[in-house]
Amino acid sequence: MKKLLYLIPIIALFTACNTGGAGGGTSIPLQTESDSLSYAFGLNIGQTVKKIKEDTDGATQLNVDIVRNGMADFVADNPVFSDADAQKVMMAFSQKMQAAQMQKQQQAQAESALEAPKNEAEGAAFLAANATKEGVKTTASGLQYKVLKAGTGSAKPAATDKVTVHYTGKLLDGTVFDSSVERGQPTSFGLNQVIPGWTEGVQLMTVGSKYEFYIPGNIAYGPRGNPPSIPPSATLIFEIELLEIAK
Numbered sequence: 001m002k003k004l005l006y007l008i009p010i011i012a013l014f015t016a017c018n019t020g021g022a023g024g025g026t027s028i029p030l031q032t033e034s035d036s037l038s039y040a041f042g043l044n045i046g047q048t049v050k051k052i053k054e055d056t057d058g059a060t061q062l063n064v065d066i067v068r069n070g071m072a073d074f075v076a077d078n079p080v081f082s083d084a085d086a087q088k089v090m091m092a093f094s095q096k097m098q099a100a101q102m103q104k105q106q107q108a109q110a111e112s113a114l115e116a117p118k119n120e121a122e123g124a125a126f127l128a129a130n131a132t133k134e135g136v137k138t139t140a141s142g143l144q145y146k147v148l149k150a151g152t153g154s155a156k157p158a159a160t161d162k163v164t165v166h167y168t169g170k171l172l173d174g175t176v177f178d179s180s181v182e183r184g185q186p187t188s189f190g191l192n193q194v195i196p197g198w199t200e201g202v203q204l205m206t207v208g209s210k211y212e213f214y215i216p217g218n219i220a221y222g223p224r225g226n227p228p229s230i231p232p233s234a235t236l237i238f239e240i241e242l243l244e245i246a247k
Helices: 005-019 033-055 064-075 083-130 196-202
Strands: 136-138 144-149 162-170 176-179 187-190 210-215 236-246
Touching (some): 083 210
Antiparallel strands (some): 136 144, 144 210, 162 176, 162 187, 210 236
């Protein structure tokens, strides 16, 4: 059974399960480095077991007792399955998972195809109304922005520069989908490595300035969106503060 490489980590879990008897949590004493390593392997295997349940929406749940039996049989060189039998079972499950994943992707694509036109229409209506508000400017690409705070100096980043910013991203309904401000940690990136609306917009800024950008879907994440937080063709609102330009 040495060819069953995918079972090798499970041996460590079997060892962990038998160092202090059955039980969970702190009931198993972890007194040595080997104990800790075994328990860590057990957590890793447990994560896999849990993920299978999640990935199959609960349709497939591994029986932990039978998993333990399989590990014990493997260690004792007395398995019920041959290499070929085990490979067939694992391959069948893998194919089932791939088919289910493909079905989910096709369903998501179909839903996106229906959702994108609605989001485009909502975005267009929002931008048309927003363009009439005081302080809002519109560029040739359709990007809109408003200066919330003016920066110092005159230097502006080029598309090839690396910048450091604080930002908050929202959907049109006000839902925050990402925020370095909430994380308390600014982010740095190459300005040509982000969505087109960011690349264009941040080049308008000087260090210390804070702008609010209204980015149409076609220069944001497009018809695919960025699941699960950003719908297809969604118009996005970003508040961005430029902290540093690194040439």
